[in-house]
Amino acid sequence: MARRSDTPPTAARDRVGALRAAARLARADLFARPGQTILTAVAIFAAATALVVTLALRAGLEDPFEDAMTATRGAHMAVHAGLTDADVARLRSLPGVVASDVRARANRQATVAGRTVEVGLEALPAADAAVDRPRLTDGRRPSAAGELLVERSFAREAGLRPGDRVAGGTITGLAVTTQQATYPRWDPGLIWATDVAGPERRVAVRLADPEGTEAFAAAARRALPGTRLAFTDWHHVRDTITDQTRTNALVISINTLLALFAVGFTVATVIGGRVLAQRREIGLLKAVGWTPRGIVALLVGEYLAVGFVAALLGLVAGAAIAPLLLEPMSSLLATPTPSALAPLPLLLALVLILAAVAVFTAVPALRAGRVKTIDALALGRGAGTGRASRAARIAAALRLPAIARLGVKDAFTSRSRASLTIAALTFMVVTLVAALSVEATFHRVIDDPALRAKPWDVRLEEPSALAATQGDPAVADATTISGFQVAGPRGELHARAVGDGFAAFPYAVPDGRMFARPGEAIAGRGLYETLGLQVGDQVTVRVEGQPVTLRLVGRHVEPDDDGEVVIFPAATLPEVPEPSAVIANFAPDTDQAAAARRLEAAAGVDAELPEEEVRGERADIRPIVLGSSLLLVAVGLVNLLATLLLVTRERARDFAIFKAVGLTPRGVLGVVNAGGAALGLIALAIGIPLGLVTYRAIMAAMSPSEGTDIVGTPGPFALLLTVPFVLAVTALASSWPGRAAVRVPAAAVLRAE
Structure with missing residues (x-):
């Protein structure tokens, strides 16, 4: 019995002694070649830094709009109109509404950076508003009359910063919101103030079913018959942001994917190569009785120790570098800047690096362990073949x-x-x-x-500016364009109608040709694929309830609305819809910026280049x-x-x-x-x-x-x-x-x- 009780402490002491010996061996090996150890640590540090940055970028791309909706408590539907208190109460009590917010709104002309632009002034919501609370990104929230909060994309486009004056007030901060997409694609520029009053109101609601926006719009029209209502659907905001930033998100995705591969190869090269270069040491360990399993455990532990310290430093460096790339990315996506200190990506990066270190140490160590002891002791590597x-x-x-x-x-x-x-x-x-x-x-x-499906030099969001635009000496061609929804064979489609002189505004048509006469149309790739059509086919759409048959003569390049867009001459329709904007081309060698400013002054609206x-x-x-x-x-x-x-x-x-x-x-x-x-x-x-x-x-x-x-x-x-x-x-x-x-x-x- 005494002998049996003495055995476990002896075995434990042996294990402790073996661990101490292994630790001394690992320490001696690392300090024997400080240059190689430092290089290994630098490689792991670089890999960890790159991995944290790439994971942070990927996290910012996963679903940026959904993250912004969560951060701002974004509305699923907003109603704009001149509403009474009773009207507001009816809208807020409609079926499916789980939260709502109402605020005054007024559109005004303002001088920004020497230009006259239209801005949408809204009453500043409470910091804890149930719906559509702007997310502050720069400066502070307004706290007194005359202080303003400006939507970030509008501020960036106009060159505005906290401390500047605009629209009769001083900017104290910038914020992001999901109530509209990026300016100037969506206008007017949005500004929140503490002292906005007027007959127009904006009622924002969150729905129990976010997909029930069309049902809510129909119910709102029934509840307020005879009232002209304008709606903003969260789907349209999301689709605009997604379409606008798809190419940019692709570039980021490509680079992050390549970075992950390069990180793996680097860790494999540095650690695997160094382990293979230690064959002489491995031969010595085998000669004194170490088993292959013990050698692998020793080397894995040695490099994990280096890897853990280097990886922690890499996580710190990556978390410091990532915001420099996340901020411009969030500006592109019109979303809040994600944090690079999220614990899950940092923990995932650490686990991936340490797992890579363990694998890329164990595999070459096993290979080196199979080399005959006498060969390993001879030259520190396996015998060569003698051939070049x-x-x-x-x-x-x-x-x-x-x-x-x-x-x-x-x-x-x-x-x-x-x-x-x-x-x-x-x-x-x-x-x-x-x-x-x-x-x-x-x-x-x-x-x-x-x-970009914009075959013009300038666009003015004011249809009545056609005459002034045509009279400008720098303008070679000008016409109107209308954007509206049509009913297609399988649901709603986006349509554009180009006015007289459309031949001067040819779209990019890689398949087929540009339309040349009324009744002909071009469409984006998405429309052809959704409806199963080909160039040369006919399609019937309904405009204001009236059927219109179009012959599709070409496929144009269309970045918006997933390519589900059809474009045709306005004269195709029996009743031409009200134009949405004026488009124009300048004469050759025109100073386009100066001509655009002149047109802005004449039309009183922004000119988009x-x-x-x-x-x-x-x-x-x-x-x-x-x-x-x-x-x-x-x-x-x-x-x-x-x-x-x-x-x-x-x-x-x-x-x-x-x-x-x-x-x-x-x-x-x-x-x-x-x-x-x-x-x-x-x-x-x-x-x-x-x-x-x-x-x-x-x-x-x-x-x-x-x-x-x-x-x-x-x-x-x-x-x-x-x-x-x-x-x-x-x-x-x-x-x-x-x-x-x-x-x-x-x-x-x-x-x-």
């Missing part, structure tokens, strides 16, 4: 200089490590090509606004593209640096021999630089065509209403710029390993051999 690698044979066939051949051979000492490094560099190249494609796409749309709208979107997306691209460049740089450092360590004996037979320090640097350049050139050869194909394929898959119709391809010169950039990255990554190789003491290394 395929890369070395190709370099010889190309008659490259001897230094370049040596560099290529060294870079491919480990094919798996070289493959992972090429993959990480390829993702960097793909990202650069995607960024160039984004620029080319914006350039294409700026040059041809018809690709499609080119300026696209330029604004490009300015918003550039920080996101640049930031995510720089992250991937940093990840690729760390990956290549790790590979070349491991190569110089493994090839120390070879470098010593080269120096002994007369290779100069410059020659040693050339060998290392040639190896990095070889990996970079292969990544370029793969990454440039892959980037072009990937960008086009993702745009086609995720933006079906526009697809590849708007995609721009970078020119040859722009693509060639990636070559010196990548070679500069490889040269930078080669500088440290090259200097390390130069410092290899030939006599000491050869004496040890």
Whole structure:
């Protein structure tokens, strides 16, 4: 019995002793090569930083409008009209209404940045309003008469900031809301004040069934017969924001996806390569009795300790960097800026990094553990085949200089490590090509606004301004356009009718042709797919209850309303609907901004320049593209640096021999630089065509209403710029390993051999 009771404490002491010995071994190994340890930590730090940023960006894209609706208690339906208290009470008591808010509203003309614009003044709701409470993003809420809160997209467009004066008051803050989409696409500009009065009121309601907006509108018309009611449906706000930002969200999605792949490859390269380089140490451990399982546990624990510290620092850095990209993204999406400190993404990033560290340590450790002990002790790596690698044979066939051949051979000492490094560099190249494609796409749309279904130079939201517009000396062509709903074979469709002179405003029609006479129409991709039609078919729609038959002669590029839009000459209809706006083209070499200001003054309303709208979107997306691209460049740089450092360590004996037979320090640097350049050139050869194909394929898959119709391809010169950039990255990554190789003491290394 005594012997039985003594056994467990002895076993426990043995386990504690083994753990202490393992901890001492791990500590000695990490501190024996501080440069390698620091590099491993830097790689994990970079991976964690990139992962936090990408997860934060993805979280901001999941459903930004839904997040904004939750943050602002957004209305499902709003009614605008001159309403009495009794009218308001009827609306608030309709079936399905679970919460409501009523506020006074008045439209006024105001001078903003030297321009006369229309603003919608609304009574400021309470901070805890049940419906439609604006979410403050800058400054503070108004607290006294004469203080104003301005909707953020209107403020950004007009250049307004807290402290500025507008509409007879001082701006104290900016806010986001879901009661309308981004200005100027939705106007007028929205301002909240504490002292708004007037006959018009806005009744906002939340419904038990958010999809019951049409039923609520019908019930409101029955409850208030004879009252002219205007409705704002949350579906329309959401669809406008989604359509407007689809391309931008696509760019962010592409870059974050590439970043996640590059992070995985980098962690695999750095940790896996270092473990394989420790075969001599693994051989020693096997020689003194360590089992393969114990060796794997030792190495996994060693790198998890490094990974945990580096990952925590990376989480802090990622949380600091993410807001710099989240703020412009939220401005694009007209939503509140999401927090980068959400615990779930941070915890997920930490778990993913540590899991990757464990996997990419265990797999090569198992492989190294299978090497025979005597082979591992001999050279620290498995025996070679004695044959030149395929890369070395190709370099010889190309008659490259001897230094370049040596560099290529060294870079491919480990094919798996070289493959992972090429993959990480390829993702960097793909990202650069995607960024160039984004620029080319914006350039294409700026040059041809018809690709945004806006084949005009200027639009004025005032139909009565047609005569003044036609009389302006800078205007070459002008007409009216109407937007309205029609009843199609399977429900409501969006329709536009272009007035006389429509031939001067040709839409972008990749399939078929532009309509040329009344009765002909063009439609977006979504309409053709929804109704199962083809170019040349006829479709009958009902306008104000009257059937109208249209012959579809073309498919136009349509970014809005999922492409379910039909456009035709206004003369097609027996009764032309009231125009919505005036559109015009300027004469060549016109100063469009100056001409637009002149038309604004004549018409008394804003003049929208499609080119300026696209330029604004490009300015918003550039920080996101640049930031995510720089992250991937940093990840690729760390990956290549790790590979070349491991190569110089493994090839120390070879470098010593080269120096002994007369290779100069410059020659040693050339060998290392040639190896990095070889990996970079292969990544370029793969990454440039892959980037072009990937960008086009993702745009086609995720933006079906526009697809590849708007995609721009970078020119040859722009693509060639990636070559010196990548070679500069490889040269930078080669500088440290090259200097390390130069410092290899030939006599000491050869004496040890």
